[in-house]
Amino acid sequence: MKLVIERARFPGVLLIKPERFLDGRGSGSELYKASELRRAGIRETFVQENRSISRKGVLRGLHYQRAPYAQAKLVRCGRGRVFNAAVDLRRGSKTFGVSFCLTLSEAEGTMVYLPAGFAHGFLALTDGAEVLYKCSREFSAAHYGGLRWNDPQLGIKWPAKKPLLSAKDGALPLLKEIKGI
Secondary structure (H helix, E strand, O other): OOEEEEEOOOOOOEEEEEOOEEEOOEEEOOOOOHHHHHHOOOOOOOOEEEEEEEOOOEEEEEEEEOOOOOOOEEEEEEEOEEEEEEEEOOOOOOOOOOEEEEEEEOOOOOEEEEOOOEEEEEEEOOOOEEEEEEEOOOOOHHHEEEOOOOOOOOOOOOOOOOOEOOHHHHOOOOHHHOOOO
16 A cells, blocks of 8 residues: 655645555555655654544634744544645745645545644534644644634635634634744
């Protein structure tokens, strides 16, 4: 089995689809293979893995970590479906402030690799949606940051008008109010 890796329109962002082996028992696939990721240019060692389970309509994000705890992430949907959004916050990047969105699902299996310097969030499209993401740095509350999910400058077309948010996520600043990461 192998990982099929393709480049997204943002420098450094990759879409990764595990090859699936199907038989009468079910399916199997390799979800993480360091040698293949290295060949694709991913040099990070992932040191933390997070899991989130959300009911339909829950929006989490957009979150990021500032240097020196900025995190590269390898994100996948383990169960259900989610609308996944990322925003480039790398100062000097041609795509600074631009969002990158796609649907991730258990059925389809695609993962997205986000280099350090992106804010990340997702909206659960199904009940019990599970998101798993490997991180290249451990979480640091002192280096946590976030962007408001509905900032008009980001132009994200979330597939829900009134998602369920935490109070913290609902009060995050707009892009024009942050200094970058």
